[in-house]
């Protein structure tokens with residue numbers, strides 16, 4: 515951490531500020547706030563295994579081993595970002611759960627717009643993009659026994675008050691923060707409350723009416739659609755035009771021969 519930082523930036527998160535005015539039907543009713551953990555996804559999974567209720571939120575000021583998608587690391591410097599995981603227990607089969615990460619990304623994009631006044635887009639599957647750079651991401655992890663879903667952990671990382679110098683050199687061209695994009699410090703507690711409210715809204719809607727409205731919301735913000743892409747999943751590579759999302763949230767890609775492929779997981783690079 516840079517010694518010259520203003521004290522304002524170091525305002526720690528407090529439970530009172532996080533709970534004040536939070537109006538949700540389930541997300542955040544139970545809330546754990548830690549100074550430092552290995553990973554909030556891991557803490558949330560442990561709590562879920564011990565019976566923590568749906569909607570439980572786990573937040574940390576820093577993570578020692580923040581986890582990103584595809585086995586990557588998620589840099590989690592103290593007091594600068596949001597590191598948050600939510601426990602969900604939807605009555606669905608494990609193979610329908612990827613849409614929950616899209617739901618989460620949609621909720622976070624809305625929260626960024628409401629609290630930081632920035633336009634937020636999505637890059638399939640779970641990247642949050644502001645000003646053409648990555649400002650956050652989601653990591654959904656599930657626990658199932660004998661193909662019965664026990665719980666899903668929705669892990670959310672948002673770069674909030676980082677300056678360029680706070681990012682590791684190899685991330686500086688591709689990563690950004692709400693502070694860099696808005697030119698001002700952003701209140702992390704306000705963003706967290708807004709994330710909880712958006713997630714609550716979309717999750718209620720998912721339980722009552724299914725995936726259609728969520729997928730429409732994602733389509734409107736998804737900058738992957740209509741673009742030429744290279745998709746990588748395991749050792750497979752696929753080039754083509756990203757044409758749509760199917761009703762499970764898979765990315766539909768039309769290759770050069772006109773065949774349609776569905777990508778359920780993986781990494782996508784926009785090429786045109």
Ligand code: BTN
Nearest residue numbers: 553555581582583598651669671
């Ligand atoms: C990505 O690779 O884009 C997903 C990043 C997800 C990071 C968040 S931070 C809170 C939660 N705990 C983790 O260890 N990872 C997720």
